[in-house]
Amino acid sequence: MREHGAASTTPGRVGDVRRQNLALVLGNIGPDTRATRADIAAATGLTKASVSSLVAELLETGLVEELGVTRDGERGRPGVGLALDARRGALGAEINVDYLAVGVVDLHGTLRFHEVADAENRGRDAEDVLGELSALARRCVEAAQTAGVTLLGGGLAVPGLVNPARGTVLTAPNLGWRDADLSTALGGLIPDAPFGVVLSNEANSAALAELWYGHGASLRDYLFISGEVGVGGGLVIGSELFAGPQGYAGEVGHVVVEPGGRRCSCGGRGCLETVAGQEAILAAAGITDGGSTTAARMSALQAALGAGDAQAMSAVERAGHYLGIAVVSAGRLVDLSAVVLGGHFAALGTWIRPALLSSLDGFAPGLVPADRVAFSELGTTAALRGAAGGALLRALAAPYELLP
Amino acid sequence: MREHGAASTTPGRVGDVRRQNLALVLGNIGPDTRATRADIAAATGLTKASVSSLVAELLETGLVEELGVTRDGERGRPGVGLALDARRGALGAEINVDYLAVGVVDLHGTLRFHEVADAENRGRDAEDVLGELSALARRCVEAAQTAGVTLLGGGLAVPGLVNPARGTVLTAPNLGWRDADLSTALGGLIPDAPFGVVLSNEANSAALAELWYGHGASLRDYLFISGEVGVGGGLVIGSELFAGPQGYAGEVGHVVVEPGGRRCSCGGRGCLETVAGQEAILAAAGITDGGSTTAARMSALQAALGAGDAQAMSAVERAGHYLGIAVVSAGRLVDLSAVVLGGHFAALGTWIRPALLSSLDGFAPGLVPADRVAFSELGTTAALRGAAGGALLRALAAPYELLP
DNA sequence: CCATATAGTTCAGAACACATACTAATTCCC
DNA sequence: GGGAATTAGTATGTGTTCTGAACTATATGG
Incomplete structure (x- = not known):
């Protein structure tokens, strides 16, 4: 049995346990479930002590907020409800053959702002299209800012094969693009986004939008x-x-x-x-x-x-x-x-x-x-919702990135 | 974003780190690579101290053996070569429409013993076929024993849809089987196998045999x-x-x-x-x-x-x-x-x-x-090799199961 | 008002990887 | 032939993290 790659290739450190458990606890906190620390301990199998410590750290990230004491009429001390903080969100964008779309989705899954602009992008220069998209995006980013929504990251979906790691479009036949490097444009869309802006395939993003929001x-x-x-x-x-x-x-x-x-x-x-x-x-x-x-x-x-x-x-x-x-x-x-x-x-x-x-x-x-x-x-907002959701998921999977 | 199942559902404990690292170290030990503790430390990123401790535990499992000092002519103290121990193996078996096959594969990937018997199993009773298979298997198990090969587990491949967890064949159209429960027969094939005998689909096992041995x-x-x-x-x-x-x-x-x-x-x-x-x-x-x-x-x-x-x-x-x-x-x-x-x-x-x-x-x-x-x-030994390999992989992925 | 029940915190203990310092065994070179 | 250099592997103290038990906090019920 050669090359029985049975395990991961990275060594496990003690600190990894906490990272996994942070994400695990976060995964048990929904938009409005009002889960308490005790609920989470029961659901995950972690002890109350560990959950308390993990929740304290999650509160620091800003992804989670305390809703105050839940008076459910049960006996015993009431717990403190926890929920994802709707004041955190992500930008989603789509370039398609006949329209551009940009929007902001918050951690509750609500599409807070969005704009769809008709366009005829077939054969148009990538730089040109990105300029128009940036203008739309700027409006959404500003709207989010004034509404008190902090953007954690973003995603841009295009109808073609992409390399997300490099931020390049290998080929988008219906746009007429080949080997287009969008990385700098992506970086400029949101100032100081801790989770960056990632390129994705339009159909893949729409598929994920269906999973999360459909x-x-x-x-x-x-x-x-x-x-x-x-x-x-x-x-x-x-x-x-x-x-x-x-x-x-x-x-x-x-x-x-x-x-x-x-x-x-x-x-x-x-x-x-x-x-x-x-x-x-x-x-x-x-x-x-x-x-x-x-x-x-x-x-x-x-x-x-x-x-x-x-x-x-x-x-x-x-x-x-x-x-x-x-x-x-x-x-x-x-x-x-x-x-x-x-x-x-x-x-x-x-x-x-x-x-x-x-x-x-x-x-x-x-x-x-x-x-x-x-x-x-989901209509024309499908791909942008999926792209934004992807950014939100990156944040929820790696909340420790938001800690000092 | 409802149900953002970002992480696993089980809490990470401190001990999980060791389990992961045991498998990681084991994954860097091959049949004859003669990897030393220092090599493994360099390859995995673990410290020499951690690797030493992990290797000590792996030696206890019997999956790994020390080959003695490797004199490679290089400067400095020579390391001790480590390799998978070929005295550990697994049983592989296949029931197909026109033959039965059983064999033993060791941790070096060598097919140590095997028997293929022509048969006309179409429409034949499951119990009947399993009886004949058990007889073939018994001979292989005994041969392994006398050769000093300890069997860690096994696998049985059948041409049909199976439920490995329950040990049942949902349907095997070409055998004419439906809802056949093979779990007791599987349990009896190898006495005290720490990793059990698992049912699999014939084509899937052959695909894996190709990966590992082809x-x-x-x-x-x-x-x-x-x-x-x-x-x-x-x-x-x-x-x-x-x-x-x-x-x-x-x-x-x-x-x-x-x-x-x-x-x-x-x-x-x-x-x-x-x-x-x-x-x-x-x-x-x-x-x-x-x-x-x-x-x-x-x-x-x-x-x-x-x-x-x-x-x-x-x-x-x-x-x-x-x-x-x-x-x-x-x-x-x-x-x-x-x-x-x-x-x-x-x-x-x-x-x-x-x-x-x-x-x-x-x-x-x-x-x-x-x-x-x-x-x-791989001919008629493909599926049995894959089934045996699956058992070996279960052992290599969870070596801690062999510790007290 | 006190018993009971549930939520959440504090603190000692165990497990683990890491960093550093150590011992062991070999080659190089004068 | 003997010391310097080099590499392999071990021993020890530290920091992180989960666990379990004891503790505090806050509710309901009689």
Whole structure:
């Protein structure tokens, strides 16, 4: 048994125990659960003494606040309620092909401020786009400041493959970006953010937004599929994003669903994107007015569907059929039995759902029950919420970073 | 941000640090690396004092032995070489449709004893099969005893979905088993094994065998595809098996590769198994002698291929084509760029490889380079080696279990 | 008003890694 | 051949952290 890498590669120090327990205690404090020190001791298995000491340190970080004595009418001394402090938050931002979005999410999960600006970013220079984004962000940061919300960090989601560690976009085909270095722009978005601003993939961030602020309440494991100009995705497994060896997992848009099908921009053939991407659906629906924006044509498609247009219906049903194939393949491979659809799939939910269900039933009866096929309700704020949530999670996982 | 489960759910105690460091030190000791305490201190970042103390405890477990002073001609006091003790091993076993296999693997990764017995287990009673397996196992256990190899634990691999915690087979379609409880039989295989005998899926175990004893030397992340009567698989990501939420990940046999294709035994349609399973390949090759065993017909197929039979060639090429589709879909979803093929695919490697490569190139050029398409060389011992290796890894991950 | 129950704090004790100083064993070089 | 230099491994005191038991604080119930 060579290279039985059974354990981590870093030595455990005694201090690591405290770091783990700080995060553990913090994980038992919610936005409004009013958990007391005694509750936490019971829930975690730590002694009251340890919890007291850990909570004292968490109060210092500013992530947690005391709500005062909870009089619940029970016998005995009442405990002091603890909750995450809503005066801490993070910035979330998204660059997409046809809009920019920025917002602030606090530790209670509330979207406190946000701005969405229509834009036509396809082929536009990265520096140019980032300038516009920075202006939007500055307004949000100032609004947070005046409202007394301290920003701990932030996230920026883009529709492409990214290297979060370096702050670079390897490739964003629909924006026309290759090897774009956004690290300095990211650093400038929030002054003195202890957890920095991190780059992420748009579909991955939207998948996480769904976990934290959407259907995640009832789902711990699912495939998220984001329909935009391209088709992206994210795998959420055990309430965590499964990133894969290189961080590019979840690329469901290039799963092969029609072996004899059309060539794809990725160089392959029969990818899901070639039959369920915006352009493919619009073309199949016969909505081919190249002059208007993609967003406008999507609205036209919805209007046609509302009017019962047969060609539009069959185009969407076709997309649902192929979506089902991709979901089944993903379900078998990664052991998933739930799917959440976002982006344009959410907007087309009413019409796409029956075809998707029938496809699922045909290709893998019983694998994905109908009540585990969900549609996102987060709209254009999904990715920014996920990006902000990621920053909040970094803070909650490493609260000791906020101590002297 | 509700339920931000940022950390583990168990409290960290001071003693956990030692457990982690025991495993960390052990992870730096190989079969014959002759690592010294000083080497380990340098590699792990622990101090020499800590390493000395940890090594002393590991020597007590019997997993590690001192090889004596290493005279390397360098200046300074020579160190004492440390290595995993080959006198510790584990039992591995496999029940498959047409054979039983049992063996003992020691901590150096050497297969010390093994027996493979042909059998026709399809539809045979579980108790009956386990009786025969136990007899084979008893011989191996005795051989280990007389050779001075102490068995720490074991593993049994079966072609089906299993619940390792309970020791039950939920379903093994090709054996005809449903809800079979093997826990008592497992417990009886090795007397007083400190790490027990654990049930596993055959393809998953074979995937791990490949990691530890096969192509894993050069691959940390890959999809393993096992061609048997059914088509199974396993995902190895970051040098670990990715089991998925319920433990059923890697079921590549039921990825949809031919949407308009045949019905599958799983109830679906167009699954990989319907075009690349043994029966499918044999039927397409025109080798339809229902009287002889599947194994005999596979030999006939190889003979036909060797003779250049056109129908046999096109049958295998077809399987390779569809294998490529499944590999591409898996690669996109889970971010993989390597594949290892085992079972009958390994036996057909010479003929299947060109079709697979051309399929990969057609559906996702550049995703899986030709030098990352490998074929297993472990034959019928793959699953038993993986099952034994799993037991060894449990011991290496929790050496403190062997201390008083 | 006192018994009882629950919340939270204080303090001694044990476990552990670390830093430093030590002993042990080898090679280098005059 | 013998001392200097070098490297391996051990011994000891210190700081951190959890635990458990005793203690204080604050409520309800009769």
